[in-house]
Structures are given as C-alpha cells and as structure tokens.
Amino acid sequence: MQTLYMLMEPSVQTLLQRLAQKIRQRRLFAQVLLKTIAAPCQQQALATLPKGCWVVVPLSGAWLLPDAEQSHEMGRLLARHQAGELRLIPLRLRRSAIKQHPWIKLPTVPPGAVGMADGDNVEEGESRVVHALARMVDQEGSRPREGDHGPQEICLTLAGLPWAKDPTVVVEPDQWRKLDQLLSCQGVLQLSPQTEWQGVAGMGAGALLLQGLYHYKGRFRPILWLQSGVPRELIRQQLMQLAQRHLQPPVTLAEAQGWWRQQSRGLLVLDDFASPMALHTLVPLDGAAKLLRIQRQGGDTQGCTTLQLSPWDKAQQKQVYKQITGRRLASEGEALVKPLQGWPLGIVIMAHLIKQYRIAPGRARGWWARDAHHASIQQLPMLLHQWVESALQQHDPQLWQHYLEMSLWQHRLADAPEQRARLARLSAVKLMEQSSVGGWRSLAQRLGLVEGEPI
Incomplete structure (x- = not known):
C-alpha cells in the first residue's frame, strides 16, 4: 500500500484535515500524511517526497500551473509525476473554500483532478473525493507492476461482486x-x-x-x-x-x-x-x-x-435492506429475510440479489417457502441451487449467472477469464448432476459458459 501526502496551505487546513481523517478511515493507504505549504520558499521540502508515493495538491494558492518556472520546487514535483516517480493528484475545491494568495492565480482544473462540485455541501464533496481516490487505488491495484509475471498475483477478488461493500x-x-x-x-x-x-x-x-x-x-x-x-x-x-x-x-x-x-x-x-x-x-x-x-x-x-458478532435486530435489518435496495422493508421483504435470523452476511447477499437482478420479494419468498425448515444461512448455497432450478424452468439466465458468480466467490479462484470459464463448467456439472431440469445445456451455451464440447 502506498503512502499519501496531502499538501495544504492555511486557508484550507481545516478542510484537508477532515478529509484526511475520512481517507484514513477507508484504509486506502498505508499512511496519510499532511504537509503544510505556506509560501514558495517552504516548498523545498517537497523534494524529499519518496518515490512511489501519492501526492494530493489542492487547486488553490499552493498549486502551480504546468507552465510555471521549472526552477520552482512545485514544477519539479510535476516533473517527477510525469516521469512516473510519484503520482500527483490535483484536488479541486469549492471556490467558496479557496482564499487565493497574491503570489499565484487560481488555475484551471487540469485533467485527472478529483474534487468537489460548487453545488456540493461539505459531506457530499468529501465523499466524492474519497470515492474517487478509492477507484484510483482499485485501478492501480489491477495493473501489472514492475517485476510481476502476468495478472494480479491474488487468488481472490471482490471486484464485480454485487455485495462487495464497505x-x-x-x-x-x-x-x-x-x-x-x-x-x-x-x-x-x-x-x-x-x-x-x-x-x-x-x-x-x-x-x-x-x-x-x-x-x-x-x-x-x-x-x-x-x-x-x-x-x-x-x-x-x-x-x-x-x-x-x-x-x-x-x-x-x-x-x-x-x-x-x-x-x-x-x-x-x-x-x-x-x-x-x-x-x-x-x-x-x-x-x-x-x-x-x-x-x-x-x-x-x-x-x-x-470475530464476535450478534444477529442484527429488526431496525438494523431495515436500515441495511433500504440502504442496499432503496426500498423499505415491507411485509414481503420481511418474510424473505426472516429465515436468515438477522445474520448479517445473509441479509446483505439477499438484498443485493433483489437489487441486482430485480427479483420481486414475493417471487423470492416462494422459493424460500419450499425450504422454510432451512433456518440458517449455512444453507444459502443449497437454496441458491434450488433458486437456479426455478430460474432455469422460467428461463431466467441472470439468476443462473449469479449462481456461477456465487460459486466463483466460494472457491476464491483468480479473476482470470480462462479460470472463470473453467470453473463455470465445473459449476454447471455439479449443479446439473443434482438437477432434473432439462434444457440446461442449450441455456449454458447461450450464456457462453460452454462452447458445444462435452462437459
């Protein structure tokens, strides 16, 4: 994990201190350090920034345009960014938060800047910045690095999973x-x-x-x-x-x-x-x-x-369900999540199933009803298997695809296309060995999970 340096001047000190605290809470970087820049003569300390770090520069008095004098330390910092030694991230602040210094004009926003829109309130603007940095960190982590061989060297992924949340x-x-x-x-x-x-x-x-x-x-x-x-x-x-x-x-x-x-x-x-x-x-x-x-x-x-967790009470279940689905937990939804007994992971997965695949709570409740004696999230894979049988009978390829994604998540294989395809075939075999549903092969071929060869 990289170290993030945030350059600040007195006019935006309070704002950046609060923003740094929120970035630390997300644990996007190994360290988040603040450097105060009050005048050009104090910017010589920027030359000591280590190689490979990330540097946030607010678009205020502390920022110099690319055509600034190259003898200036900020110009050298920009040169290091262009050489790939570090990553420079311009931070666009709301104009009302900027008090310009007499020695520099407010620049135009350069490409790649993250920041706050003028219409944002403080919370919205800070959230916008944190989310933008999180996306940058994710993108950086997916790129091959010097010395790497092939794709990301990790046998698990959260990318693309519908319940990958904070x-x-x-x-x-x-x-x-x-x-x-x-x-x-x-x-x-x-x-x-x-x-x-x-x-x-x-x-x-x-x-x-x-x-x-x-x-x-x-x-x-x-x-x-x-x-x-x-x-x-x-x-x-x-x-x-x-x-x-x-x-x-x-x-x-x-x-x-x-x-x-x-x-x-x-x-x-x-x-x-x-x-x-x-x-x-x-x-x-x-x-x-x-x-x-x-x-x-x-x-x-x-x-x-x-790890000591207690099941969520009804108020917590309603809050999380609404946060994920955007819907109030009505009677149909309550009947759907009741068998989960307040277990957090099951409720999060269930809510994302409803949101991601637009499954009506009443329809999902019918699938639950056949197996109401399964009063534990430990049976979730079994229930998903039965849901897929229903989905196949109703020609619902989205739910079929989700079952395979669930299998990928369970087995924690790398996110390489050939491995996904191989596991998809294994999942199809495992599922269909236990299923009496006909017509699965043609459906799997339409989904691109098999290519006509015997499985």
Missing part, C-alpha cells in the same frame, strides 16, 4: 479494527507463522477477511485461499494455476509445491478445515508462507483472533 456494512468498526491489527505490519501474522481467525458460520467472518485482504493485497503476494469441501483435484488446480504465473508451463505438482515453499510473502488461508494436515500432501505447510485459518464452529479460542 466492511462496516457487515460488521461493527471495532471488529474491522481487530482485523486491521491482525493483517497489519505489527499484527499477528507478522509475529506468528500460523494464526486463527474465529467466527460463527454465516455471520460474516469470511467476508470480513476478504475485505481485509483486498485492502492489504500488496502486503501478501500471492494469496492462496482454500475452502473446505472443495475436491482435492480443484485444490491441486488452484496451486498449479498460481505457480504457472511465475514458472514456464506446463507445471507439475512437484514444481508448484517447490515454488510455494519459497514464497516468503505468501499467505495460505484455510477456510473451515478441521486440520491443516489434511492438505499436507497437496500444499506444503512447512514453507516460508504464512498460514491463516478460519474456524467457524466455535471451540477453543485461546490464541485466536475472534
């Missing part, structure tokens, strides 16, 4: 801070080769960890996430596909295992495995990578970083 939607801020400590430089993973993250199934432990690793993906590279219940052949494929990004294919299992043993920044996540030793013949546990286990069924918590 972690505070799923958990309270104190639980996020606990995970932040777990994954930070001073956290448990830095001190111990094996760490446990314990939480109750369905409350959002895995989703929270995914959010944390998404923010810290530059610290752990590569990440291998393995889910319990996945066939051993699929686990073998995950390891070999990850190794093929660094080694010349074809890669044997022995070569992939040898490569993994050497990954000092690697992280192996075992999601709900009874014992890591069940994998020792497939994935080396004696290498340099860290090991993080997710335990969901309770038990001895000594030495664990625990």
Whole structure:
C-alpha cells in the first residue's frame, strides 16, 4: 500500500484535515500524511517526497500551473509525476473554500483532478473525493507492476461482486479494527507463522477477511485461499494455476509445491478445515508462507483472533435492506429475510440479489417457502441451487449467472477469464448432476459458459 501526502496551505487546513481523517478511515493507504505549504520558499521540502508515493495538491494558492518556472520546487514535483516517480493528484475545491494568495492565480482544473462540485455541501464533496481516490487505488491495484509475471498475483477478488461493500456494512468498526491489527505490519501474522481467525458460520467472518485482504493485497503476494469441501483435484488446480504465473508451463505438482515453499510473502488461508494436515500432501505447510485459518464452529479460542458478532435486530435489518435496495422493508421483504435470523452476511447477499437482478420479494419468498425448515444461512448455497432450478424452468439466465458468480466467490479462484470459464463448467456439472431440469445445456451455451464440447 502506498503512502499519501496531502499538501495544504492555511486557508484550507481545516478542510484537508477532515478529509484526511475520512481517507484514513477507508484504509486506502498505508499512511496519510499532511504537509503544510505556506509560501514558495517552504516548498523545498517537497523534494524529499519518496518515490512511489501519492501526492494530493489542492487547486488553490499552493498549486502551480504546468507552465510555471521549472526552477520552482512545485514544477519539479510535476516533473517527477510525469516521469512516473510519484503520482500527483490535483484536488479541486469549492471556490467558496479557496482564499487565493497574491503570489499565484487560481488555475484551471487540469485533467485527472478529483474534487468537489460548487453545488456540493461539505459531506457530499468529501465523499466524492474519497470515492474517487478509492477507484484510483482499485485501478492501480489491477495493473501489472514492475517485476510481476502476468495478472494480479491474488487468488481472490471482490471486484464485480454485487455485495462487495464497505466492511462496516457487515460488521461493527471495532471488529474491522481487530482485523486491521491482525493483517497489519505489527499484527499477528507478522509475529506468528500460523494464526486463527474465529467466527460463527454465516455471520460474516469470511467476508470480513476478504475485505481485509483486498485492502492489504500488496502486503501478501500471492494469496492462496482454500475452502473446505472443495475436491482435492480443484485444490491441486488452484496451486498449479498460481505457480504457472511465475514458472514456464506446463507445471507439475512437484514444481508448484517447490515454488510455494519459497514464497516468503505468501499467505495460505484455510477456510473451515478441521486440520491443516489434511492438505499436507497437496500444499506444503512447512514453507516460508504464512498460514491463516478460519474456524467457524466455535471451540477453543485461546490464541485466536475472534470475530464476535450478534444477529442484527429488526431496525438494523431495515436500515441495511433500504440502504442496499432503496426500498423499505415491507411485509414481503420481511418474510424473505426472516429465515436468515438477522445474520448479517445473509441479509446483505439477499438484498443485493433483489437489487441486482430485480427479483420481486414475493417471487423470492416462494422459493424460500419450499425450504422454510432451512433456518440458517449455512444453507444459502443449497437454496441458491434450488433458486437456479426455478430460474432455469422460467428461463431466467441472470439468476443462473449469479449462481456461477456465487460459486466463483466460494472457491476464491483468480479473476482470470480462462479460470472463470473453467470453473463455470465445473459449476454447471455439479449443479446439473443434482438437477432434473432439462434444457440446461442449450441455456449454458447461450450464456457462453460452454462452447458445444462435452462437459
């Protein structure tokens, strides 16, 4: 994660201090530091800005146009930006917030600026800036970096998932801070080769960890996430596909295992495995990578970083449901979320299903009614399977596609097109082996999941 420097002058000091605090809360950068620039003679300190950092420059007295004298330190800063040594981000403020200094005119807004519209109130303007920076960070993280081999070296993704939201939607801020400590430089993973993250199934432990690793993906590279219940052949494929990004294919299992043993920044996540030793013949546990286990069924918590969440009460459910769907949680919606018993992750997924795919609550309630005895989010994959059967019968390709996206999320495969297609075929096989619905093959072909070859 990069360090963000925010340059400020006294006229906008309060505004930028408040904005910096909001950026810190989103954990977009390793550090957010403020530098006060009161006059040109004090800008020589800008020459010490480290390579690779991001620099926010407000479009006020502290900003100089590109045609300014190149001897000026701000001009040199712009030259470093153009040379790729650092990233310069112009910040456009509301005109009412700017008090121009006599030694510089207010510039026009250069390309690539982020900022506030004149009609924004303070909250809207600050949110606009934070969201723009978040998009920049996401785009930067998806680009190949110097020394990388192939695509992003991470075996999980939140991009494109309909319920990929800020972690505070799923958990309270104190639980996020606990995970932040777990994954930070001073956290448990830095001190111990094996760490446990314990939480109750369905409350959002895995989703929270995914959010944390998404923010810290530059610290752990590569990440291998393995889910319990996945066939051993699929686990073998995950390891070999990850190794093929660094080694010349074809890669044997022995070569992939040898490569993994050497990954000092690697992280192996075992999601709900009874014992890591069940994998020792497939994935080396004696290498340099860290090991993080997710335990969901309770038990001895000594030495664990625990996730303690309570089901949402009715007021919280209504708030989150309306926040996601834009609708009030009416009687039909209440009947839909009632089987989830207030479990956060299930309600978030359910609300996004309704919003993303425009599923009428009454229609979804009919699918629930067949399996009302499943009073736990642990049965959500089973319910989704049954929903897909209904979707196929009603020729609803969107819900079919969502089931496959759910499978991708569950198995945590990399977001490479060929891997998505391969897993889509595996998901189709698994689904249709349990389904008596006819006509699935032609539908899958129309969706581009198969190409006419035998599955």
